[in-house]
């Protein structure tokens with residue numbers, strides 16, 4: 001169980017040592033972030049130290065308001081931290097200017113959200129092709145590659161469907177294809193199963209493990225859903241803006 005927030009563990013306890021073989025994909029040190037000021041001031045991140053390893057799925061869990069989404073947003077370069085370091089495969093995004101960060105984010109990071117955020121007038125393949133078009137690909141090869149990714153995740157018969165013709169689980173598959181199409185080094189997911197029924201949520205987590213966990217890529221998932229904890233290699237428990245415990249799952253024995 002997570003430690004009590006009144007008894008924060010020693011810094012070393014919050015940093016997984018790993019077995020020395022896995023590369024650190026995301027190195028987070030002394031990360032702080034607050035919102036508001038005066039009476040309204042909220043310390044959302046109170047000094048996060050965490051290593052996220054390549055080749056693993058790391059889950060970030062904890063009670064509502066503990067800072068999970070804030071942490072994910074800073075790691076994804078969507079939100080600026082107050083202080084601290086976030087190095088993604090060696091590049092410290094907290095030191096980048098806005099334009100460099102936007103470029104870095106488009107090239108290196110894929111996103112999956114609770115709401116699928118698909119464009120309603122575009123087909124599955126066109127939606128999934130968006131990161132490639134943003135990266136400068138012309139439409140035909142981008143849609144072709146997106147269709148191949150969709151086919152690889154069981155959506156081959158749905159490449160020409162509009163979002164309104166898809167179930168929630170199918171829309172989330174399209175969102176996963178869109179997140180993976182440009183082969184990002186880091187995949188971040190915010191509550192990817194929250195809008196899905198239990199069975200579909202498990203299928204989406206299995207799909208994320210199969211398609212996204214690779215030796216040279218890291219996957220980070222914020223979730224409330226304790227039914228999907230079994231899919232994580234590492235579970236970082238947060239409370240009150242801190243990482244209070246890291247659980248390691250031996251998936252080889254699972």
Ligand SMILES: Nc1ncnc2c1ncn2[C@@H]1O[C@H](COP(=O)(O)OP(=O)(O)OP(=O)(O)O)[C@@H](O)[C@H]1O
Pocket residue numbers: 035036042043044062063064065066067068069070071224
């Ligand atoms: N834009 C904002 N303005 C003001 N306060 C904010 C903002 N975003 C988050 N907070 C506050 O920061 C704290 C951490 O919020 P955050 O959304 O990161 O928590 P969470 O663990 O993701 O919560 P949940 O599980 O409910 O989504 C909370 O107290 C929240 O009210």
